[in-house]
Amino acid sequence: METNKKRSECPLSCSLDVFGDKWSLLIIRDLLFFKKGTYNDFLKSEEGIATNILASRLKALEENGIIEKSAHPESKAKNLYRLSKKGIDLLPIIMEIYIWSDKYFNMPQEIKEIIKEAKNDKDKFVKQIIKELTAE
Amino acid sequence: METNKKRSECPLSCSLDVFGDKWSLLIIRDLLFFKKGTYNDFLKSEEGIATNILASRLKALEENGIIEKSAHPESKAKNLYRLSKKGIDLLPIIMEIYIWSDKYFNMPQEIKEIIKEAKNDKDKFVKQIIKELTAE
DNA sequence: TATTTGCACTTGCAATTTGCAAGCAAAATT
């Protein structure tokens, strides 16, 4: 995936050049909500991303400053991927996607509950997630 | 573009199956903000979508209930594409993308001004756009 | 210590999708 060719100066278009594909936001979702952080964590997600695609997306997200790669504190064999500030700031976008989904898709009751809570006080929800992420 | 295979039950994943690509949200942007409505309007957008890709995206968006195709009131040669309620409801997502862009990309001052206004009172901005769209 | 397993990838290749150019029929304009 090419990371350096802008189609236009439109901010929306530039943003889509960064995360406008079927996989990037799912990786970011895993980082935001499911405490995932290693290559294998992402591979195991239920959507079943192919290993080469995962590698290319992680590389692109890193090059675009959305995630940061570091050594895993518990094992030399592992790497740890974390969201940068820029990546964490994608949370409001993802929340709005969830809120839209809630209106137009069926989904498990448990997820519905979480969305309800998030919708009720968006700022509080965002702050809570950020707190959890930065506490680690 | 296949429109009917879900990768998982995750609402975010399902949403990305609908609009998670480099072009769909740009078409929706044109409909939301730039009063575009015909095939040629979309073709002329500065990002330069290929004609076959445009056709496939319009078809997929229609199948997914995001847009509706109708006869153009002024010409039999033209069609008119409009956003459905479901499509208009994507506005908050797109607004959050603009707000994120505002933080991390350079962009024309004029767009910055609009984003500032939108950020100031999101609900008011959304209502204003909806009003303009439904007045037609 | 030797061997197996886990982790983070890379490589090869077929299938799908994209992007470009050309073509086309119906409607509108000259």
Added chain:
DNA sequence: AATTTTGCTTGCAAATTGCAAGTGCAAATA
């Protein structure tokens, strides 16, 4: 009547995706 516009479709090369297999190092197990 001839030309242009509109909304597509078609053909084809190039790029991207998805699947399977392989690699090299670290860590766990025998």
